[in-house]
Amino acid sequence: MLSVGIVGGTGYTGVELLRLLASHEGAAVTVLTSRAEAGRRVDDLFPNLRGLYDLTFTEPDARALAACDVVFFATPHNVAMNMVPEILATGSRVIDLSADYRIRDADLWSTWYGATHASPELLEAAVYGLPEYNREKMVTAQLVACPGCYPTSVQLGFMPLLAKGLIDPSHLIASSASGVSGAGRQAKIDNLLSEASDSFKAYSVKGHRHLPEIEQGLTDIAGERAQITFVPHLLPIVRGIQSTLFGRLRDRGADLQAVFEDYYGDAPFVDVLPAGVLPQTRTVKGANRCQLAVVVPQDRDTVVVLSVIDNLVKGASGQALQAMNIMFGLDESAGLRQVGLLP
Amino acid sequence: MLSVGIVGGTGYTGVELLRLLASHEGAAVTVLTSRAEAGRRVDDLFPNLRGLYDLTFTEPDARALAACDVVFFATPHNVAMNMVPEILATGSRVIDLSADYRIRDADLWSTWYGATHASPELLEAAVYGLPEYNREKMVTAQLVACPGCYPTSVQLGFMPLLAKGLIDPSHLIASSASGVSGAGRQAKIDNLLSEASDSFKAYSVKGHRHLPEIEQGLTDIAGERAQITFVPHLLPIVRGIQSTLFGRLRDRGADLQAVFEDYYGDAPFVDVLPAGVLPQTRTVKGANRCQLAVVVPQDRDTVVVLSVIDNLVKGASGQALQAMNIMFGLDESAGLRQVGLLP
Amino acid sequence: MLSVGIVGGTGYTGVELLRLLASHEGAAVTVLTSRAEAGRRVDDLFPNLRGLYDLTFTEPDARALAACDVVFFATPHNVAMNMVPEILATGSRVIDLSADYRIRDADLWSTWYGATHASPELLEAAVYGLPEYNREKMVTAQLVACPGCYPTSVQLGFMPLLAKGLIDPSHLIASSASGVSGAGRQAKIDNLLSEASDSFKAYSVKGHRHLPEIEQGLTDIAGERAQITFVPHLLPIVRGIQSTLFGRLRDRGADLQAVFEDYYGDAPFVDVLPAGVLPQTRTVKGANRCQLAVVVPQDRDTVVVLSVIDNLVKGASGQALQAMNIMFGLDESAGLRQVGLLP
Amino acid sequence: MLSVGIVGGTGYTGVELLRLLASHEGAAVTVLTSRAEAGRRVDDLFPNLRGLYDLTFTEPDARALAACDVVFFATPHNVAMNMVPEILATGSRVIDLSADYRIRDADLWSTWYGATHASPELLEAAVYGLPEYNREKMVTAQLVACPGCYPTSVQLGFMPLLAKGLIDPSHLIASSASGVSGAGRQAKIDNLLSEASDSFKAYSVKGHRHLPEIEQGLTDIAGERAQITFVPHLLPIVRGIQSTLFGRLRDRGADLQAVFEDYYGDAPFVDVLPAGVLPQTRTVKGANRCQLAVVVPQDRDTVVVLSVIDNLVKGASGQALQAMNIMFGLDESAGLRQVGLLP
Incomplete structure (x- = not known):
């Protein structure tokens, strides 16, 4: 059973990761962080999750995250680039749903995101997580940058x-x-x-x-x-x-x-x-x-x-979960068998 | 031609007053205030009004408002009750779309709105502006409190x-x-x-x-x-x-x-x-x-x-305009002949 | 593995049954009928089901349905009451999502549904399928009438x-x-x-x-x-x-x-x-x-x-599936673990 | 006061013409036809018009329409092309909101609309009613084909x-x-x-x-x-x-x-x-x-x-009314001063 951490679980990609992971047979969320909601139960914020998770938001903490096999960043841009180096150093693998590692050229990134990149040394090693293009590289990646929607x-x-x-x-x-x-x-x-x-x-x-x-x-x-x-x-x-x-x-x-x-x-x-x-x-x-x-x-x-x-699914959290499945050699469809809601 | 002032013109009841007044044959908006948007053209904020108003938001100013025949308050509660006494003193009549003068009992008002009323002496004189109930009293009212939606x-x-x-x-x-x-x-x-x-x-x-x-x-x-x-x-x-x-x-x-x-x-x-x-x-x-x-x-x-x-119409700005028409002896339908948008 | 038939699979309760049953570990749809769409693949009509079902709509046929362990009626009212007696006679159990067997009084039913009931002799035996009220009776029921939404x-x-x-x-x-x-x-x-x-x-x-x-x-x-x-x-x-x-x-x-x-x-x-x-x-x-x-x-x-x-779920197809689980002694949550889609 | 007829008043372009014409100072609807709703009051079908029109739908009748100064066709395609020649012959002018006279090439029209054109002799004389392109020709047009949306x-x-x-x-x-x-x-x-x-x-x-x-x-x-x-x-x-x-x-x-x-x-x-x-x-x-x-x-x-x-307005009924104003030398904005409904 993979141990999963989620940084920034109060946004829509966070709650969507939780919805999908609830049906994943080989992974369990053990750490869920949020600065703004630390101390609050996740199903108080998102009542669709009642009965599925006995989890409370915590302050982001590198040690707690280091105990996870994989850490998802479901944060706005400019957050992951500051925390990821420390997490990678502990051996945890990282899947970043934000824009921080998507663009290989740090200057180009700065032009569009209005900040200096905090860990440009990781840009080359980060694997762009579009499975239909990059599946092989994702298998061994330590850091996957999920594509934008x-x-x-x-x-x-x-x-x-x-x-x-x-x-x-x-x-x-x-x-x-x-x-x-x-x-x-x-x-x-x-x-x-x-x-x-x-x-x-x-x-x-x-x-x-x-x-x-x-x-x-x-x-x-x-x-x-x-x-x-x-x-x-x-x-x-x-x-x-x-x-x-x-x-x-x-x-x-x-x-x-x-x-x-x-x-x-x-x-x-x-x-x-x-x-x-x-x-x-x-x-x-x-x-x-x-x-x-x-x-x-x-x-x-x-x-x-x-x-x-x-x-929120193939454009974000589902694709991120697909990346996790590929990185850890799991069934690529684990947690991803939801059927489109029609009507 | 009535001269109309609007305090707090950036909310939905404000822009709705402007939409309705654009077709009023006997009234013209001369003052439009907003602390947050002072200096900005109204049709820059609300492009549906382009070509109709050559007006810029100004800081609320009692002297400018005193020159109006009637002043509408399209503000959140707790604003009108502080400004209305001064405006009434200049002889302008006031139509308040907020909750400040709707409840005659100042203590009851305080219980529900969480503040001490700033001008409780006006509560008895304020006329509750539901024309179907109170038309006669509205004719001579100096201060009309528009009903909530x-x-x-x-x-x-x-x-x-x-x-x-x-x-x-x-x-x-x-x-x-x-x-x-x-x-x-x-x-x-x-x-x-x-x-x-x-x-x-x-x-x-x-x-x-x-x-x-x-x-x-x-x-x-x-x-x-x-x-x-x-x-x-x-x-x-x-x-x-x-x-x-x-x-x-x-x-x-x-x-x-x-x-x-x-x-x-x-x-x-x-x-x-x-x-x-x-x-x-x-x-x-x-x-x-x-x-x-x-x-x-x-x-x-x-x-x-x-x-x-x-x-926003019979529940707010339209009813307020109806009040104005009654107070000033105008055709009760002036500015209020819009047909429901179906479909 | 239960063999499931669905009569009237082209409506919303039909496609919803198919969505839910796609994740049911102990039941498989074998017959899917529709007079209007006979001969058409179900995933042509409902593209959200592509890859999940290799099924084509057929004309309703009592023999084919008799081979099913359970038959769902996802039809308008006035259909089930004509077909159910024949199906029950073959030993298949029936779950009716329509209104035909919900009201025990045949005259009252006629007053509201504007027709004479075709199989009033079944009204008393039909079990009203609200599990929170009637779970015990549902266990042995041959015919369950699912409550309206x-x-x-x-x-x-x-x-x-x-x-x-x-x-x-x-x-x-x-x-x-x-x-x-x-x-x-x-x-x-x-x-x-x-x-x-x-x-x-x-x-x-x-x-x-x-x-x-x-x-x-x-x-x-x-x-x-x-x-x-x-x-x-x-x-x-x-x-x-x-x-x-x-x-x-x-x-x-x-x-x-x-x-x-x-x-x-x-x-x-x-x-x-x-x-x-x-x-x-x-x-x-x-x-x-x-x-x-x-x-x-x-x-x-x-x-x-x-x-x-x-x-469409607890108000229709989900409740019907819950009834099936209860009737056949399956895990009551089988096929019903979907998480609410928020946002 | 122009006398206006509307053929096919039960669709969305029909009710929209009525909404706009209610504020037109120089035109009045005198004939309103519908095969399906003949005998029904218009404000029974469209309750937003209550109090504005005392009109009942009638069967389309060439003589009644001949008494109108202008006749609008708010019909599906293939209707106007059969009736317009007779109406033009009486001297009434016609504004067609359908596609029948928009394309000058009758064969091209047939290819796309799947029918033979019933009055191809009018195609050349029909004026394409986009005022920003064709205003001058519209002034004297007997038949205006309103552009599609x-x-x-x-x-x-x-x-x-x-x-x-x-x-x-x-x-x-x-x-x-x-x-x-x-x-x-x-x-x-x-x-x-x-x-x-x-x-x-x-x-x-x-x-x-x-x-x-x-x-x-x-x-x-x-x-x-x-x-x-x-x-x-x-x-x-x-x-x-x-x-x-x-x-x-x-x-x-x-x-x-x-x-x-x-x-x-x-x-x-x-x-x-x-x-x-x-x-x-x-x-x-x-x-x-x-x-x-x-x-x-x-x-x-x-x-x-x-x-x-x-x-429905600049893409249909509003543009049609604008055409009428141009054809009859009225103020181009008559009936068209509605302000966009924001929010």
């Missing part, structure tokens, strides 16, 4: 096309839309129901923090420099991301449906829908699953890929 | 039955539900879309601040002591209150549909629906209207009244 | 008070609100998103079909005639029922919190919240759980009980 | 760039999202709240009926052949369209903010937001307004335009 949906959608050289990577376009839970459990007027419901808007169009991560990932996949115009939007729902992706085809003759089905034939959590079926976010709600469709409208030279995930 | 919906629903002595006032029940805008434009985790959408809950069941106001009003109407069990709920919508009211009939023979139609025959903003039609909140969205239905299920001895309003 | 929430809320004689059963009140999935997967204008979202309304106030079922159940529990004023409302959400219940206390001294905790101490799926905590529908979304709170506002003589369930 | 949002967004030759028209991209009211008031399972809420999806990606209309309009504006990849999405809200538009810049030096502000300087219902401000659909809810923003992310060579409208 938007980057997961965009990279999984473009990957077959870029890996096969079927589209021009220099002018990619992603029009993505996310539920509000992606903004976290923070008191902000913009995310009030009265502000964000019954509406739709784009935001951060000039440049969103996920842009450099997306371009780094797509460049790795393509093997040549990728550039993307990425426009995120806010959906009046809690969970779900849909990315609508556009690329210019280099080769109009390819059977793209077959390319996708073949590419993801072995991926347990990427589901290429049958030709003619389009995904919707509700179908993957609560499930660790990416559903994809590929279409060439009017048989012209622009390909459209539709990619949906639950931002 | 829940109290408006509950009092309008019970009024015909209590005024005619048809139900027992000692054991009334109100199960009410409000959209989230009733909680104001404040950054609170509980009111995030991720927390409040796709859910429904009761709150403040032990005792909500509107309880003493409701009981005061119902007692006035009934002419005998009224007690009510009032359970408010939070709806996952922005605007709208529905109150479902239960009373024990004293007289089972009365034609209640006729009683209601007769009682509100002259009320321009209370609409008794035809027998068999039930109201819904969307029908009055954006409109200064209360729609009512009265039913006696299974012809037993319990009567059910359904009462819907838009909490 | 509203009746489940109302009965579980009132049960401790009525069973202990703490409230007057003659004038009970229930103000209930349900998500739209309760209306089923049927094309009706009233349930379009454009009609039902962003709004709230009462309906069927004169008399809802669940009224006689509720009164029958409450009368059984109380051991004396119970009457209730029941007002259902439509919530602009998919899943969830909250019932707000009002009763007049006979005994004001009782420790109601202790009464509830004691009464449900052994019930695995009824969760009495700690004093001061109020339930919300989102906390039980997707879970087979009823959460309850009991409050006496202002320490007067009216008690308020708040009861929430997911109408 | 998506085409309005897309054309208004691209127009300044294409008219000035600033982008390449051969590879335009539009990722658009619409509220469900765009699908009309029709009983379809896909548009139930239980299906469409709390979700997001693309649809008609291979080819949506608005594609040929959009390309015809953009080609007219550009003066050279325009091609677009158009992906519509369904939003879980009632009203609102946002189009996120992508184009490749021919000239990177232009001040696009100034281009937009200058281009729409005289357009009363197109509002170019200040640089840095992004639109949201809620800001224009209920208002006849298009709000636009233009951004060049990362100062690369792809320009992004964000365009929002209320699909």
